Amino acid sequence: MIHAIDDRRSIRKFLDTSVPRDVIEEILQSGMKAPSSKNRQPWKFIVVQGEEKERMLRAFRQGLEREEKREAFLPQSRPYIGGAKYTLEIMAQAPVSVFVVNMLGKDLMTELTTEERVSEICNIQSIGASIQNMLLAATEKGIGSLWICDIYFAYPELCEWLHSDGQLVAAVAFGYPNEQPGKRPRKAWEETVEWRCTGVKDW
Numbered sequence: 001m002i003h004a005i006d007d008r009r010s011i012r013k014f015l016d017t018s019v020p021r022d023v024i025e026e027i028l029q030s031g032m033k034a035p036s037s038k039n040r041q042p043w044k045f046i047v048v049q050g051e052e053k054e055r056m057l058r059a060f061r062q063g064l065e066r067e068e069k070r071e072a073f074l075p076q077s078r079p080y081i082g083g084a085k086y087t088l089e090i091m092a093q094a095p096v097s098v099f100v101v102n103m104l105g106k107d108l109m110t111e112l113t114t115e116e117r118v119s120e121i122c123n124i125q126s127i128g129a130s131i132q133n134m135l136l137a138a139t140e141k142g143i144g145s146l147w148i149c150d151i152y153f154a155y156p157e158l159c160e161w162l163h164s165d166g167q168l169v170a171a172v173a174f175g176y177p178n179e180q181p182g183k184r185p186r187k188a189w190e191e192t193v194e195w196r197c198t199g200v201k202d203w
């Protein structure tokens with residue numbers, strides 16, 4: 001497992017080879033085994049390929065065009081649209097994508113009470129754990145993956161295409177890798193870890 005953590009990379013180039021259904025099923029099973037707040041298991045995984053993938057890409061493309069030329073959903077993130085266009089190309093190349101929905105989530109525009117927000121934060125953490133489980137399981141099986149949130153640029157269009165209850169949270173692209181990227185940098189240990197352990201023996 002530690003090897004999978006070390007070896008996992010975000011993969012942005014995929015081979016034009018489909019991933020067998022049983023492999024995808026095992027990856028999804030790993031997602032379902034993640035811990036979740038109060039064991040609510042708020043996730044739903046929608047597997048997309050074939051004709052549905054073409055419809056998804058059309059919605060994503062339309063959303064990015066609107067975002068660039070008309071009413072922006074994320075106006076302050078305009079400088080990052082170029083990156084989202086690249087992500088669209090990656091999704092076009094990846095043989096299979098999984099759209100991850102928070103079935104207990106509220107619409108993005110809904111105002112939340114503090115308690116509702118806490119519940120939402122816990123559910124999103126649970127969903128993050130399930131996505132990470134899937135990425136690690138994929139790594140172990142030699143499948144490359146990319147965790148994707150650039151979908152938010154085309155959020156209205158993708159939600160309309162997805163036509164699902166709950167709140168769309170992320171997408172993950174899967175496929176056999178066609179690149180071997182090196183390790184991406186991480187922040188310094190000192191910046192990341194703070195020890196508050198005075199008075200503890202042998203530390």
Ligand SMILES: Cc1cc2nc3c(=O)[nH]c(=O)nc-3n(C[C@H](O)[C@H](O)[C@H](O)COP(=O)(O)O)c2cc1C
Nearest residue numbers: 008009010011012087146147148149150151183184
């Ligand atoms: C919540 C989340 C959203 C992400 N969204 C995107 C995305 O939309 N497009 C993309 O190319 N990479 C995306 N990434 C991948 C990150 O860029 C990548 O994890 C980071 O640069 C570290 O590289 P590594 O995954 O290879 O260690 C996302 C990662 C996370 C965790």
